[in-house]
Amino acid sequence: MSQPDPNDIAFARMNAVQPEWIGLRRLGDLPGLDRRVVLHAGPPFDRFAAIPAALRNSLSNIVRREGWAVDQGQALTLLESGDVVIEPAQNHGVYVPLAGAAGPSTMLIEVADRASGRSAFSPINEGMVHCTRLGILHEDLIAHLRWLDDILAPWISERLGQAPLPLFPLLKQAIAHEDDCHSRTIAGSEALVAALLAIKPAGTGDGQLAAFLHGAPAFALNVWMATCGLIASAAAGVAGSDLVTHAGGNGVHFGYHLAGNPGHWHLVPAPAIRGDVGAGFAQSAPLPALGDSAIVDVLGLGGQILATAAPVRAALAAHLPADATTRPATFLHGVLDGFGALAATDAAKVRATNTGPIILLGIIDGHGRFGRVGGGCVVGDDKTFPN
Structure with missing residues (x-):
């Protein structure tokens, strides 16, 4: 009798995943991450000097957002000395776009497969103006990151707490409207926002939140990243x-x-x-x-x-x-x-x-x-x- 093809076994595990957006979680609440650590995209760096300036900017922005440093110079000193540890996000089931970064206070999208109990995570998409993924410094960026974590995240969590979102129907809808789900995520972003608002419409005091979501055509990207990460990693x-x-x-x-x-x-x-x-x-x-x-x-x-x-x-x-x-x-x-x-x-x-x-x-x-x-x-x- 021939042995099963390992790739067929691995793919079957991927194919069994049924991703749902179930809520948001603080990165520091994930196992082993309640410490002075900042996560970045891709594989690990072998030394601090190898990190491009754009990524150093993002890492230092997160150190400042966490309140561990008062300015970029102090933040970079903490990072270079190892007082704040730098690790690959994917080592922890987290997926970060471009030059982005995340720290213990960062609120993460949680996409889960109920059957297996597994989850994958990604930061909330930061919008189109103040973004760690761009690798730049800006005086308003730290405040924006705190707004995402402290204001937008609870607004989304309130809705997902009532009705988690099955993601394959929304993903299919996005593809049918010519999204590739990476560089173009316009239809997917609109579908996700509409689904959240269908659970609970925006209130009279939600104007800033609604304006942000409707002005964030890449909002879906981070959801799709966590979704694809959850599916692919099922084969590990x-x-x-x-x-x-x-x-x-x-x-x-x-x-x-x-x-x-x-x-x-x-x-x-x-x-x-x-x-x-x-x-x-x-x-x-x-x-x-x-x-x-x-x-x-x-x-x-x-x-x-x-x-x-x-x-x-x-x-x-x-x-x-x-x-x-x-x-x-x-x-x-x-x-x-x-x-x-x-x-x-x-x-x-x-x-x-x-x-x-x-x-x-x-x-x-x-x-x-x-x-x-x-x-x-x-x-x-x-x-x-x-x-």
């Missing part, structure tokens, strides 16, 4: 499986985990992003692949559903490979029932065919001065997912 621990369970970049390295080797970061130099930098940012220093949002693409969304995301395909036409709409069938393992599309990157297939996922990414200025300076993609190959 299946011996012999080459399916990717975690993935992300830190601006220096790109890293991933395989189901058959849980907890181990496989590292490669962060690949450059194919894309356009805005005309006003000639003095920027564009970082290579950055952010935990890569998990969306390696699971099968983002750059893998460009066939149904015409606006994204048109915007990136100059930078996409000729096989952009057909290549997913080369390396994705099977059809995920939850969103009815191919899913789960098989690293062995990527190596065998030299064809890997298209990962859609924003381009961040590494100097930490200009924030997001453009957008584009990484085209995966055997150098992105080597042995």
Whole structure:
């Protein structure tokens, strides 16, 4: 009798997940995180000096938000000395976009699978103005982070406490409206906000909250990141499986985990992003692949559903490979029932065919001065997912 294929076993575990947005949790309430720690995207850094300036800005912003330092200089001193520990978010089941960061006070979206009792997390999307994900310093950013945690989070929690949101129906709705669920999340954001308001409409004093949510077209991204992270990580621990369970970049390295080797970061130099930098940012220093949002693409969304995301395909036409709409069938393992599309990157297939996922990414200025300076993609190959 032939033995079951480890990748089939791993994929079945992914396919069994039924993600629901059940609430929000403080990062410091997660196991082992009630301490002086700041989380970042992608794999770990081997030394503080390797951290790009943009990410240092975000880490220092969180240290200041926590009240551990009064200014950036003091914050950087605490980080460099190790008095505040710096760790990869995905090591704790948390997914952080771009140059973002999170600390113990950060309120996290919790997406859960009731059958298994597992959860995955991501910070609330910060909107379009004051964002740690941009890697910049701004005098109003600390206050905005506290507003997200202290005002917006309880408003959302009140609604989810009455009725958790099953996410596959909303994800399918977003895809049907040409979202790729990574670089374009407009329809998904509208659907999530509408679902929250359907549970309990905005009150007379909720104008600022409603205005923020309706003006945050990337609001859904963090929900989709936690959703994809929850699904992909369900396969962790299946011996012999080459399916990717975690993935992300830190601006220096790109890293991933395989189901058959849980907890181990496989590292490669962060690949450059194919894309356009805005005309006003000639003095920027564009970082290579950055952010935990890569998990969306390696699971099968983002750059893998460009066939149904015409606006994204048109915007990136100059930078996409000729096989952009057909290549997913080369390396994705099977059809995920939850969103009815191919899913789960098989690293062995990527190596065998030299064809890997298209990962859609924003381009961040590494100097930490200009924030997001453009957008584009990484085209995966055997150098992105080597042995």
